Amino acid sequence: MTHQSADSPAENHSAPTFDTVVYVQQSTQLLQLSIPPEQMAGVVENFERVQTIAQPVLDFPLPDTLEALPTFEP
Amino acid sequence: MSEASVLTASQTATAIRQGETTAQAVVKTALDQIQASNLNCFTTVLASSALAAAAETDRKRLAGESLGPLAGVPFAVKNLFDIAGTVTLAGSKINRANPPATEDATAVARLKAAGAILVGALNMDEYAYGFVTVNEHYGATPNPHDPTRISGGSSGGSAAAVAAGLVPLTLGSDTNGSIRVPAALCGVYGLKPTYGRLSRAGAFLFSSSLDHIGPFGRSVEDIAQAFQVLQGADHRDPICSDRPGIAPVLSGEIGGMRIAIAAGHFAQTTTPTVAQALEKVADALGATRNVILPESARARSAAYLITASEGSQLHLARLQTQLQDFDSATRDRFLAGAFIPSSWYIQAQRFRRWYRDQVRDLFQTVDVILAPTTPCPAPLIEQTTMELDGQTMLVRPHLGFYTQPLSFIGLPVLSVPVCFPGELPVGVQLIARPYDEQSLFTAATALEQAGVTRSPVAAI
Numbered sequence: 001m002t003h004q005s006a007d008s009p010a011e012n013h014s015a016p017t018f019d020t021v022v023y024v025q026q027s028t029q030l031l032q033l034s035i036p037p038e039q040m041a042g043v044v045e046n047f048e049r050v051q052t053i054a055q056p057v058l059d060f061p062l063p064d065t066l067e068a069l070p071t072f073e074p
Numbered sequence: 075m076s077e078a079s080v081l082t083a084s085q086t087a088t089a090i091r092q093g094e095t096t097a098q099a100v101v102k103t104a105l106d107q108i109q110a111s112n113l114n115c116f117t118t119v120l121a122s123s124a125l126a127a128a129a130e131t132d133r134k135r136l137a138g139e140s141l142g143p144l145a146g147v148p149f150a151v152k153n154l155f156d157i158a159g160t161v162t163l164a165g166s167k168i169n170r171a172n173p174p175a176t177e178d179a180t181a182v183a184r185l186k187a188a189g190a191i192l193v194g195a196l197n198m199d200e201y202a203y204g205f206v207t208v209n210e211h212y213g214a215t216p217n218p219h220d221p222t223r224i225s226g227g228s229s230g231g232s233a234a235a236v237a238a239g240l241v242p243l244t245l246g247s248d249t250n251g252s253i254r255v256p257a258a259l260c261g262v263y264g265l266k267p268t269y270g271r272l273s274r275a276g277a278f279l280f281s282s283s284l285d286h287i288g289p290f291g292r293s294v295e296d297i298a299q300a301f302q303v304l305q306g307a308d309h310r311d312p313i314c315s316d317r318p319g320i321a322p323v324l325s326g327e328i329g330g331m332r333i334a335i336a337a338g339h340f341a342q343t344t345t346p347t348v349a350q351a352l353e354k355v356a357d358a359l360g361a362t363r364n365v366i367l368p369e370s371a372r373a374r375s376a377a378y379l380i381t382a383s384e385g386s387q388l389h390l391a392r393l394q395t396q397l398q399d400f401d402s403a404t405r406d407r408f409l410a411g412a413f414i415p416s417s418w419y420i421q422a423q424r425f426r427r428w429y430r431d432q433v434r435d436l437f438q439t440v441d442v443i444l445a446p447t448t449p450c451p452a453p454l455i456e457q458t459t460m461e462l463d464g465q466t467m468l469v470r471p472h473l474g475f476y477t478q479p480l481s482f483i484g485l486p487v488l489s490v491p492v493c494f495p496g497e498l499p500v501g502v503q504l505i506a507r508p509y510d511e512q513s514l515f516t517a518a519t520a521l522e523q524a525g526v527t528r529s530p531v532a533a534i
Binding site for chain 2: 023024027028031032033034035039042043045046047049050053054056057058060062066067068069074
């Protein structure tokens, strides 16, 4: 992810770590959403929670041959 | 109202069929109780059409015409089901601007075809995104057993209306636990059938990969009866199975049935009441063996990613144009879900297949698995955190701790109520292999016959 420093309230623009605030702000524009500034913190907090939830799923190795089920049959 | 005064759906239908009462008297009583109730279960009451349907039922009986198995039984549905002539709210303010539905949801139509009489629509979390039924637009639906506590969600109105004895039968939907969680907290039976078993056509969906519908009731017989008439192929729902339906048998004969207790993820972070309820159910069913559903915590996470991605995509246009009309409890979560990268979502879908395969293998050696429904009895309405196993946890998301991994792979699950004297009710999940709802009915009947599970009407 490239940091868009002009829109970022983050202080350290050279840090290589992921900046959730920037990501959420940029995604907000990409998806043509309009989030009032006072509501942004709640959205960022929720996306950080999603990141935490996602990590163990992303860490789990799956074989290339395992495809999702286009029509799910339990 | 006294406990004995409230009949189950099956008892009601029998009493009407035998002329001990009339459909009109039953429906009038239900409407009066709904009117008098302060539980905020209903968002719409359909008094005139219900009374007209009741009059028609009574006319048919007097004329000797055939009556359906649920003839004269009042029922109500979560307000995400289409009701012809009524706007489908799905718990939202935004949907109020929609035109009324032009036809009934398939599930509503099938219950009506069986003779049941629709009396109204029930409160829920906005767009089904929640486990609490605390709705900014329509208010909270408190727990009938203790109105300072939540009814659970998102089908809270459906569970509370049955627990309070307002109607004996309701419908809800379950994406991550939204039938089972409120059923457990309100002390009623709640069935989430196999994914695709019951048509969702005409229900306002949340996350299509995971959405199910199912019934609430106060007896196994009522759940089985409703399930039986709700079955059947439906071209209006692309995932609805065309398998033949089953005629549930309520023998309670569990001899030869292999029943085990879910360990690992499902044995973590319970309160003593919940652990005691599970033990009581396991003892009654002779279950001593433990089984592990591998990677269930990861399954729960993957279910969340799919739910958030699909739910946010479904609502994206509304998030773009009507953001401030969302319930603030769902708004930020929907927004965050819109930012999930597609690779995360696809990984979750691929993991879903991996997990399904593992659990399919497990069901080679077991027929029914037991697990708690929720980690705790109903929390207080204002409560945000709870202490479990020495950890502070957020109440709302944690209520789905045991339910999410199971709906993730579409297993049929029946939450059965356990009520200890002087305590709030809790639930235990009976879990079977796909399409084996019969095993759930058999085990649940055994528990009901043994007096281990029961669903008393709340004394308020």
